Amino acid sequence: MASVIDGKVVAADVVAKVKAEADKLIAETGVVPGIAVVIVGHDPASQVYVASKGKKAKECGFNSIEHALPAETSEEELVAVVEKLNADPAIHGILVQLPLPGHIDSGRIIQTIAPEKDVDGFHFINVGKLGTGELDTAFVPCTPAGSMLLIERALGRDLSGLSAVVVGRSNIVGKPMANLLLNANATVTIAHSRTKDLPGLCRSADILVAAVGRPEMIKGDWVKPGATVIDVGINRLPADANGKARLVGDVAYDEAATNAGSITPVPGGVGPMTIALLMANTVISASRAAGRALSLGDS
Incomplete structure (x- = not known):
């Protein structure tokens, strides 16, 4: 059974660093x-x-x-x-x-x-910096940046020799996620709705990132044994017979967890990371404006 990558814990670590850096910036x-x-x-x-x-x-x-x-x-x-x-x-x-x-x-x-104030990382200048590997001065979109920290928590920062598949090609998640993985030396494939044999491609991945917005699309037998699975999706299913709605990701969690080495839950995985990284980008921007270099990359 896969180990659970707890986004709440990692996000709390990031927020603690942000608070400490904000306090230092204000004091100094x-x-x-x-x-x-x-x-x-x-x-x-x-x-x-x-x-x-x-x-x-x-x-x-x-x-x-x-x-x-x-x-x-x-x-x-x-x-x-x-x-x-x-x-x-x-x-x-x-x-x-x-x-x-x-x-x-x-x-x-x-x-x-x-x-320099685009803490969402959507401006063409920041997109271009990310695409060319200028991560020290780019603002990276918060959801892929948070997902990358979860991958680093599971596998370390150097992903050399590992195969990564990103399912989803949006400008907000899929493409920047692929660029981050490339920067960490993974071999990256971006998959989408027109990809041939998507299940087979997913099964080749040591790192599988799902960001398609389709509930539980990635089935358990699409996951390579021991793979790291990052589920970016958050989908609200209709209320059941008891009137209770349910949040699920793009991955069929229970099935995938039997094959994966580690996996993010929904909710409680990538979600908490997005706002934490938004706070991190903001304190970095404030530090730059004050003439101080700051990186929270070791979060």
């Missing part, structure tokens, strides 16, 4: 890490995410600001809000909560964020 320079979250409209899931980010930021000792804008906010008005935050020296991280209303071009808004 007077700079308080500042994060601004911009939300447009009233999407219920977005409201929950924004609240959890604000709560964690305050726990870390940050100055946390929320800009809640009405759904009818124009694209130009949103650009103006972002540009004002870009110019505010007290703000080190800017998050625009997605999805945005349909009349707003999300891509334009993301590219308006100053790259």
Whole structure:
């Protein structure tokens, strides 16, 4: 039976380091890490995410600001809000909560964020740095960055000689995940809906990352014995006969756990890491703004 990679424990380690670095930064320079979250409209899931980010930021000792804008906010008005935050020296991280209303071009808004304040890691400058291995100065998207820390916890930092398969090719998870694995010397394949013999390809993987958004798509017999399985998916299944909804990942956990060497659960695996890495990126940004080099890479 696989050992469980507990994201809550690793995330708590990251947050503890973030708090310590924030305290040191404030004491030595007077700079308080500042994060601004911009939300447009009233999407219920977005409201929950924004609240959890604000709560964690305050726990870390940050100055946390929320800009809640009405759904009818124009694209130009949103650009103006972002540009004002870009110019505010007290703000080190800017998050625009997605999805945005349909009349707003999300891509334009993301590219308006100053790259040095883009703690989500979505700006083309940060994407390009990650793609070319400039990890010391890039902001890496938080979900793949957190997933990578879980892989390092299970296997160490040098993945030379290991085969990795990433199922999913999104710009937010799949592609940056593949770049991180390449940087750690793994041999990487990105798979997707048009991949031929996907089960067979998955069975070749020493490291299998599932990020497709399809409930329990990866079956137990797709997993190579002893493989490390990182399940990025979080899917809410309809209520059962008792009226209870259930959260599951993209991996059929019970089946996969009989083959895997180690595996992340859902919930409690990758999820807690995403917000922890967002906090880490913000304190790194604040440190850079204060003229101090900081890396939390040993978290």
